[in-house]
Amino acid sequence: MDHRKRVIELSINDEPYVLAVEPQQTLLEVLRDSLSLTGTKEGCGTGECGSCTVLLDGKPVLSCLMLAVECVNLDITTIEGVGSIERMAPIQEALLEKGGVQCGFCTPGMVLATTAMLNRNPKPSEGEIKRSLEGHLCRCTGYNKVIEAVEATIEKISDTHE
């Protein structure tokens, strides 16, 4: 068997990375272990909790089930590319203000899934919000305040646009 590493180029948060990976390495492993982009979390590794969500060309995917070699030529967005302490994205501010964050482990995945949803549809219904976040387990908040935060973000965005 051929286990030689391949050199790939990834575009993450608008930054180019060139690195050697083995084919079985998941995007999650590469982000966390090779590139120290540790904001993306592993809660199960088998696609059941949503903690590892990142965006590929704007679409939310589970980085624990994506091979890194499959991500070349795609724009990867991780939590590190969404906002900063000084300039938070509206959903980040809203999660903070509404109390949608407790332990914070599921938060990066929630932020990315919400970002993808709102980019696609800035005025989702409650049903659409729930469908978009149904794969994100959160034990701390019971989701109420997460929903409030998403709704506040929707309002904030529509205010800025109008």
Add this chain to the structure above:
Amino acid sequence: MHLPRFEYFQPSTVEDAIHLLEIQKSGARLAAGGTDLYPRMKYGLTRPESIISLRDIPVTPPTLSQDGILNLDAFMPIKEVVNSRVILDNAPLLSEAAGRVASEEIRYMATLGGNLCQESRCLYYNQGHNFQFIEPCFKRGGDLCYFVPKGKKCLAVYMSDTAPALMCLNAKVNILGSGGEKQIPIEDIYSGDAKHPLELGPTEILSQINIAKLTGSAGWAYKKFSLRGGVEFAGVGVATVLQMGDGKKVCEQAGITVGAIAASPLRASNAESLLKGKEITDSLLKEAAKAAAEEIKVVPHHGYSTPYLQEILRVQTHRALGTAYERVGVVSQK
């Protein structure tokens, strides 16, 4: 959790993929979205020597032929199935079932073909076998069923949401292989044996799904029973189509198919016949639901008992028929 090592191929045509399958023989696995395969690989349930990724193969958008056949590329992501206008207009039952698959992220990653070609599942099988379960069961190449120790066969359950919908729509699938292409009814891809639920050969790829469009006088529904509204697989999944006559009162043709209760989706033929040619009333739908629960013997699975699933099958069939009847005349969901 990490994946075991493998060799990786990323062909850009289906033909190249088939060629690679021929060379690699049984050591290779196709990966479409990978959401079914990779967790099993992480658990050590399958250790392919090589992975042939189908990700680079271009996806043809859905088309509707002159004679009303909807042609779907099997490599279409589930999310695109859900979003597709042409599917919503012509096969809304599939849109509804696809919308209930797993979670949003998985719907973006997984493909329609992959959803059909998923493995059957059971509590014993779908976990790592490092320490707590060591004895290989039928599905892991051994000679026992953990839950039915004296049983002679594997009792894993095939849990696709889209499969019962497609079977209900009498879909046909194209299979590409070294021997060329064939088109077969979707029923024929199932072996009925949970150990290897699919009949596909080692060098075959399910490449296309073809569905005759639903007419305006049809109603449909997919009812997925699960304890939670998202993420999990179905306890029972029931798909129904009521094809009504011109007056929209008499049922010309009924489709009732059930998923997540056996090694393949099953058709409730007796129940279907009961409805054919009859004027629809609620008591008739109840009778049909009862017939479905009598003719289909469920396999208990994932914490649900036989009597419970049998009853849920009846209830969900009744509800799915009721919704289908309500939707008669509504061309699409929107």
Add this chain to the structure above:
Amino acid sequence: MAELDFVGKSILRKDGPDKVTGRASYTGDIKLPRMLVGRILRSPHPHAKILNIDISQALKLKGVKAVITSEDTLGIKAGFVETPRYPADQYPLAKDRVRYVGEEILAVAATDAYVAEEALSLIRVDYDPLPAVFDPDEAMKEGAPEIHPTHPKVKEPLSNIAGKTQSEWGDVELGFSESDYVREDRFESHLRTHGYLETQITVASYEPGNKLNLWTSSMGPFLKRAKLARLLDLPVSSVRVRKAYVGGAFGGKVDLYSHEFCAALLSMKTGRPVKIEASREEVFTAYRHGQPLIMEVKTGVKKDGTLLAQQIRVINNCGGYRGSGVVVIFLGWGYTMVPYRMANFKYEGYAVYTNNPVRGPQRGHGAPQMRFAVESQLDIIAEELGIDPIEIRLKNARESGEQLPNGDNVHNCGLKECIQSAAEHTQLKEKYGTGRTTASPNGHIRNGIGIGVSSYMSGSLIYPNSSSVSVKMNDDGTATLLTGALDVGQGAETILCQIIAEELKIPFEEIQVIAADTETTPVDIGSWISGNAYVTGNAARMAGTEVRKKLLDLAAEEMEANVKDLVMENKSVWVAGSPDKKISYRKLIGASIQKRRGDPIIGEGHWRTMRDEPFHPSLASTKGRWSENYAFDAQVAEVEVDTETGQVRLLRAVTAHDCGFPINPLLVEGQVDGQVSMALGHALMEEILMKDGHTLNPNWLEYRMPTIHETAKSEHINVITESYEVGRPYRTKEVGEGLVSALLGAIANAIYDATGVRLYSTPFSPEKILYGLGKIGRNQKVS
């Protein structure tokens, strides 16, 4: 009373920005040079002798740096409880014998996970399987397989008794004989888990020269340090457990686990950092879950609903070792003692060894189970007597100033107000009973409403018996708070900063925190036992008071004024009425250094519950005091039952709680919502399925934790019974555990109200409801 600027305000959490931007560093995010990966080999057998372990092939594998078995340890046992009566009973690595599937046999450290896992596959362990027992009723029988000998002080001829709690007051037989109605029921609860999103994980890094550094996902570093030092025979001061963010705990990360010990020992053996991360599957199969209890409850009442006598027998299926099993049977007594007056009471609790994985604390630590039993039975009794569920509760509810049978006092108690306001807010009296009799517009749907009540202690006595906080002033007039408390998501750091901000009138944002580092921060009991807001909070308040006093004394001196005339605000002090002549803290600190022989102004505070009690109450006899601070709550559940599928939806949960006062209302609401969600999961969908000691559903797909679809509307009513005054001790109450506890009973009562089906066991699964409705036959088999 002076207006408060920080305490009582919904100030945004201190750690929030780090968490929403992904900057927060959890244990798994720590990467150290030359770090090795550790993996643990676990028992496949529920009960077996270990005959031989052959590690020779693994040691030959390139990249394997160390393999440790029990032979490499000092042979010291550990336990959640380590008392003379209940000495530690579990080796960190099994020696000679295993008692549950998943028990740790050995650990390897290797250069990467592939090598570590291959090494495990090369290790050969020979076992001699022994008869095993999983059901506590079976395990107690004479002749059952002996997992451990019955505790020497238990005199009954029962097998496998890990511990027993006995308590009584009054004369229970007399009470029953004087009762108008006596009722006896048996309730059972099931196996549920914590559901923390971050798995168990530890990084250990040993520095030659005797310093062991550890980052570990925990609920407080000090207990981990104490236990680890003892097992490794290191001076406590040689072990440094440091802060990392924690991805949820809920009771599951209190005790020291084998993987933490193994990471430490492997690091000491190899001289390199070692990381051990449990897979999600290991967390489900081999780590500790909550406690499944069997509860037999016999209650006698007068016709008017006055509770006269209660006799309770609790059996805890506690797994292969004691874990917290003997604590839960003690707590079961406490959870029934507090909420209602009961003249005659007799309690027996048994912790029974079985060949199941060990159990540990889980949010509520037995309270949800006990309250489910008692509150369910109370509704049954009320119905028999023709009294409504509110009246019977109000009749027996504790009131302010009552002394409990163990000598504790409830002080200010808002339980009656909780019950009344929850009932009024939901119109419970009007709705109750209508679910069963009113035909719903949607045929198969039935609605129901139910109430449950609970009380929970706000801190109790356990090692290390102290929480201490320091506050040091910085030259710029800001303050830095040092606390051993660990923020596990509940907001510990935030509320402590609010208290310091209030005491010192320094803007919240300008308070720095250094937390949860055994080397640099003062000791703290940890974020468990529900004492953070009260116990650690008072320590912080006391430290703040000390600094405040120094600042005011200096200001009085500098300004030639009287301390009582001084006003503090925004890092300055002035004489009331002359805000233009103010002196800044910066200047005061300078003055202090000049005039107080270099005093930079540092404050220290410490607190613990039960200041005059030397010890924890006896786990065996309940003698001794338990807590000086009790929170109370009433929760109302409104449910919708689909009588065709048996599925229940929790539509609305109203929590009325005597929380003392909320230090941070937004954080309190977060605690309420989280507990409502957890209770709904435990009530309706979550269950660890086990067969012969094996876990059947070790994943999130089939362990059905609520998703965003199941969210119930959660409403909060804060019943305020205490207040905060600058410079004075306060008595606020816990909000993190009691509110998961009343809802289980409330949901059971609401299901009964909707359907007439009384459920005596959790979870309230659709199968049980359809069975209760006579729609399906019984089938207990799981597959």
